[in-house]
Amino acid sequence: MKDEQRGSEHPTVGTYVKVALVLTMVTALEVGVIYVRRLAPIVVPLLLAMSAAKFALVALFFMHLRYESRVPTVLFVGPLILASGIAVALMTLTGAFLVFGR
Amino acid sequence: MTSADASGRVLHAPPLAGVETPATVSSWLTTVDHKRIGILYGATGFAFFLLGGLEALLIRLQLAVPNNTVVSAHVYNALFTMHGTTMIFLAIMPFNAALFNYMVPLLIGARDVAFPRLNALSYWLFLAGGLLLNASLLAGTPPDVGWFGYANLTSKHYTPGPGVDFWIVSLQILGVSSVIAAINFIVTILNMRAPGMTMMRMPVFVWMTLVVQFLIALAFPPITVGLIFLMFDRFFGTHFYDVAAGADLHLWQHLFWIFGHPEVYILILPAFGIVSEVLPTFARKPLFGAPVVIYSGVLIGFFGFSVWSHHMFAAGMGPVADSAFSIATMLIAIPTGVKIFNWLATLWGGTIRTTTALHFAVGLVGLFTIGGLSGIMHASPPVDLQQTDSYFVVAHLHYVLIGGSLFGLFAGAYYWWPKMTGRLLGEWLGRIQFWVMFAGFNLAFFPQHYLGAIGMPRRVYTYPGDAGWTAGNFASTVGAFGIGVSVLLFIVNAWRSLRRGASAPADPWDGRTLEWRTSSPPPAHDFDTIPPVYGRDSFWREKYGPRRGAPAAASPAPPHLPASSHWPIMIAHGMGIAAVGALTHVSIVVIGALWTIWGIFRLALEHHRTHAHADQTGVLGLDHRKMAMWVFLGSECFFFGTLVATYLAYKGRSVVGPAPHEIFNIPVTSLSTFDLLMSSLLMVLALAAVQRGDRRQALLWLFGTAFFGLIFLGFQAYEFTDFVHKGFTLQRNLFGSTFFVLTGLHGTHVAIGVLWLLALWVLALRGRLGVADAVKVEIAGLYWHFVDVVWIAIFTLVYLIP
Numbered sequence: 001m002k003d004e005q006r007g008s009e010h011p012t013v014g015t016y017v018k019v020a021l022v023l024t025m026v027t028a029l030e031v032g033v034i035y036v037r038r039l040a041p042i043v044v045p046l047l048l049a050m051s052a053a054k055f056a057l058v059a060l061f062f063m064h065l066r067y068e069s070r071v072p073t074v075l076f077v078g079p080l081i082l083a084s085g086i087a088v089a090l091m092t093l094t095g096a097f098l099v100f101g102r
Numbered sequence: 103m104t105s106a107d108a109s110g111r112v113l114h115a116p117p118l119a120g121v122e123t124p125a126t127v128s129s130w131l132t133t134v135d136h137k138r139i140g141i142l143y144g145a146t147g148f149a150f151f152l153l154g155g156l157e158a159l160l161i162r163l164q165l166a167v168p169n170n171t172v173v174s175a176h177v178y179n180a181l182f183t184m185h186g187t188t189m190i191f192l193a194i195m196p197f198n199a200a201l202f203n204y205m206v207p208l209l210i211g212a213r214d215v216a217f218p219r220l221n222a223l224s225y226w227l228f229l230a231g232g233l234l235l236n237a238s239l240l241a242g243t244p245p246d247v248g249w250f251g252y253a254n255l256t257s258k259h260y261t262p263g264p265g266v267d268f269w270i271v272s273l274q275i276l277g278v279s280s281v282i283a284a285i286n287f288i289v290t291i292l293n294m295r296a297p298g299m300t301m302m303r304m305p306v307f308v309w310m311t312l313v314v315q316f317l318i319a320l321a322f323p324p325i326t327v328g329l330i331f332l333m334f335d336r337f338f339g340t341h342f343y344d345v346a347a348g349a350d351l352h353l354w355q356h357l358f359w360i361f362g363h364p365e366v367y368i369l370i371l372p373a374f375g376i377v378s379e380v381l382p383t384f385a386r387k388p389l390f391g392a393p394v395v396i397y398s399g400v401l402i403g404f405f406g407f408s409v410w411s412h413h414m415f416a417a418g419m420g421p422v423a424d425s426a427f428s429i430a431t432m433l434i435a436i437p438t439g440v441k442i443f444n445w446l447a448t449l450w451g452g453t454i455r456t457t458t459a460l461h462f463a464v465g466l467v468g469l470f471t472i473g474g475l476s477g478i479m480h481a482s483p484p485v486d487l488q489q490t491d492s493y494f495v496v497a498h499l500h501y502v503l504i505g506g507s508l509f510g511l512f513a514g515a516y517y518w519w520p521k522m523t524g525r526l527l528g529e530w531l532g533r534i535q536f537w538v539m540f541a542g543f544n545l546a547f548f549p550q551h552y553l554g555a556i557g558m559p560r561r562v563y564t565y566p567g568d569a570g571w572t573a574g575n576f577a578s579t580v581g582a583f584g585i586g587v588s589v590l591l592f593i594v595n596a597w598r599s600l601r602r603g604a605s606a607p608a609d610p611w612d613g614r615t616l617e618w619r620t621s622s623p624p625p626a627h628d629f630d631t632i633p634p635v636y637g638r639d640s641f642w643r644e645k646y647g648p649r650r651g652a653p654a655a656a657s658p659a660p661p662h663l664p665a666s667s668h669w670p671i672m673i674a675h676g677m678g679i680a681a682v683g684a685l686t687h688v689s690i691v692v693i694g695a696l697w698t699i700w701g702i703f704r705l706a707l708e709h710h711r712t713h714a715h716a717d718q719t720g721v722l723g724l725d726h727r728k729m730a731m732w733v734f735l736g737s738e739c740f741f742f743g744t745l746v747a748t749y750l751a752y753k754g755r756s757v758v759g760p761a762p763h764e765i766f767n768i769p770v771t772s773l774s775t776f777d778l779l780m781s782s783l784l785m786v787l788a789l790a791a792v793q794r795g796d797r798r799q800a801l802l803w804l805f806g807t808a809f810f811g812l813i814f815l816g817f818q819a820y821e822f823t824d825f826v827h828k829g830f831t832l833q834r835n836l837f838g839s840t841f842f843v844l845t846g847l848h849g850t851h852v853a854i855g856v857l858w859l860l861a862l863w864v865l866a867l868r869g870r871l872g873v874a875d876a877v878k879v880e881i882a883g884l885y886w887h888f889v890d891v892v893w894i895a896i897f898t899l900v901y902l903i904p
Contacts, residue, residue: 013787013790016783027776030898031769050898051895055891058891062782062890069723071292072724076736079736080739082740084739093356093419094356094751095751
């Protein structure tokens with residue numbers, strides 16, 4: 001999609017309501033999976049994936065990143081990725097989860 | 103009318119009707135003119151620079167001879183703490199800010215910055231922070247823990263007096279000032295360039311300014327969080343830096359240096375930008391490989407976030423971390439070296455005019471190279487282990503920050519002084535100043551390499567006579583006074599210039615960039631018509647060709663300049679009062695906070711109905727305010743990323759219970775999460791209603807969003823109260839400290855959002871929120887959705903993951 005086209009589009013109220021429904025369902029799933037013992041081995045990646053999906057839905061639709069030019073995406077997602085990398089490094093360096101041994 | 107030539111170039115600059123700037127005290131207190139704010143930054147920074155210099159001279163006097171007793175050990179500690187903090191935050195950064203303010207709009211062909219009143223607020227907050235820090239001297243309790251403030255020396259146990267509290271609160275205010283300014287300049291540079299000024303046509307100084315603003319916006323939040331932790335430890339008895347409670351003291355070092363290393367580039371990159379303007383002008387050649395110089399600056403900024411732990415090689419991080427940070431640090435030498443060679447190649451074969459500005463610029467190239475080379479030595483962990491905490495490091499950092507930053511800033515001062523004042527500085531006196539500073543600087547700091555190599559540690563207030571350090575220290579002290587003399591020479595030169603200096607023409611150096619196209623000093627509106635841009639070094643091309651691209655049409659409308667405002671200084675007063683309250687009594691904090699909130703509302707509504715402020719769409723097709731909000735949210739990613747990372751890093755480290763799974767009520771928190779998610783739905787419905795002019799729906803959904811926010815806050819209040827009744831508090835354990843501070847700060851963000859939404863709702867109720875105001879609802883919405891996505895992350899990472 002070209003930038004100028006992206007900037008002029010707006011989602012409909014119906015789209016907003018659908019996104020809200022999906023967010024509700026994923027939240028319910030998130031809460032549900034922590035009580036399912038058989039999912040225990042994969043519960044952490046499962047929760048992280050669902051959380052990331054919710055994050056992305058709000059950012060793309062409610063914050064309109066999907067419909068904006070690339071400028072807001074770069075200004076927000078760039079720092080988000082950098083901050084995530086530094087957060088992971090910080091946790092690794094303080095021993096919260098060791099990617100490498102010391 | 104201002105007289106201009108056929109292409110709109112300003113030749114003489116009597117003010118345009120309606121845009122005069124009277125020279126009264128109140129006009130300076132309420133100014134929003136980027137040039138005046140630049141001058142305020144420069145003058146205030148210079149006053150602090152003299153103070154920091156005086157502290158340095160006292161340090162050197164004490165160390166001039168062995169077993170000296172000019173000052174006590176305690177005073178010495180306070181001196182080096184105040185010297186470091188002052189020079190970094192109150193001298194070099196504001197000097198840079200002075201040039202950003204004055205020059206960037208001129209260099210990109212703009213009439214001001216994107217948010218002139220926020221620009222004024224940044225200055226007044228900087229002044230408040232600087233005065234508060236130095237008030238600690240008047241109170242007799244200056245901080246004495248080093249500019250790095252390592253935990254747990256800063257704890258109440260080891261440093262009980264208010265000195266550290268002064269330091270914390272001042273740095274927080276200075277941080278707010280810097281981040282506001284950073285957002286402002288990012289939007290200005292990206293969105294307010296003159297037509298034809300593509301990114302790659304921007305002067306290198308503007309590029310370096312842009313990189314520095316991103317570094318400030320992204321690097322300050324981690325130190326803000328670190329300081330919040332320290333403040334909570336000292337004021338409320340939390341355990342962030344309490345080893346007995348399971349804390350890791352490395353946390354402070356990480357948070358400090360995640361900020362601290364980019365801070366080095368925040369200090370040095372503007373000087374690189376200045377040199378990249380000065381050398382081509384006085385070599386009468388284009389900057390050699392300008393795009394590569396730009397890419398190198400961007401790379402330096404990017405790599406700046408990946409090297410912080412090279413300051414911690416002695417902290418025992420292990421070989422893997424040491425190796426990673428060592429490699430990353432060495433990589434930074436590549437783009438830095440590229441710049442050095444490009445500057446040399448610019449001089450090579452040029453028709454060189456040896457002005458004072460060129461002297462300082464070439465001085466930077468030589469002296470920074472020495473500092474850079476000793477920096478590469480520190481990049482090797484085994485070598486660093488020998489050098490760390492020795493005078494070798496003192497020599498290195500001063501070669502970077504004086505030989506680099508200060509020499510660059512003096513180059514900029516001599517180069518742009520005529521543009522700022524309309525007067526020329528004395529070249530003869532300037533060259534004497536350069537040589538005195540060059541000699542004094544090398545005499546002061548080169549011997550410190552040797553002193554460090556033979557074992558003299560940093561931060562010692564005296565030394566024995568038989569250590570072999572006497573001659574080096576004496577030479578160093580003589581050199582430091584030489585630097586002092588050179589600064590005095592600059593003051594004399596500046597005074598003479600302002601009193602009876604030769605008048606400067608618009609283009610005294612036969613310059614290459616747009617600022618030389620307007621009068622010296624420029625009129626209030628900078629340019630009569632927005633200047634045409636013909637390529638890189640546009641003004642040079644305009645004068646001598648070749649010209650590329652069609653010049654922009656002269657704007658038919660008279661220039662709009664924002665009216666002066668007293669709200670920036672009022673808000674800074676409010677924040678200053680709140681800061682004083684933090685050091686004295688909570689009631690004063692409340693007064694200061696209420697004053698600040700009132701000021702912010704008045705500032706926000708000051709031009710609510712000013713027609714000229716309605717459309718703020720910039721060259722990237724994005725509204726200035728929206729772009730600013732996106733940059734702010736990027737900065738907030740670092741803020742909450744640091745908070746969440748700390749929570750996770752400390753998870754399971756508490757030495758006493760309760761643990762998270764013993765205390766959390768997941769069903770209740772799920773309900774509050776659902777509530778916040780649905781508030782985001784209401785927010786987009788409110789925006790859609792405002793956009794289509796449906797006032798009734800707008801009122802309904804705006805109030806609904808705020809109401810859902812209030813419900814979320816109610817859930818949080820219930821949760822916190824329940825925890826406290828169960829004995830789980832901020833002070834209970836490490837988990838309590840991290841949990842309450844993380845969720846409490848998120849709750850504070852929600853509360854701010856609710857206030858914002860209610861303000862919009864009141865505007866809508868009074869019929870003052872029309873379709874034209876949709877962007878105001880949109881940026882409030884962006885903030886609100888961000889608070890929502892942060893909670894999505896917190897809900898998973900804090901509550902759900904076992």
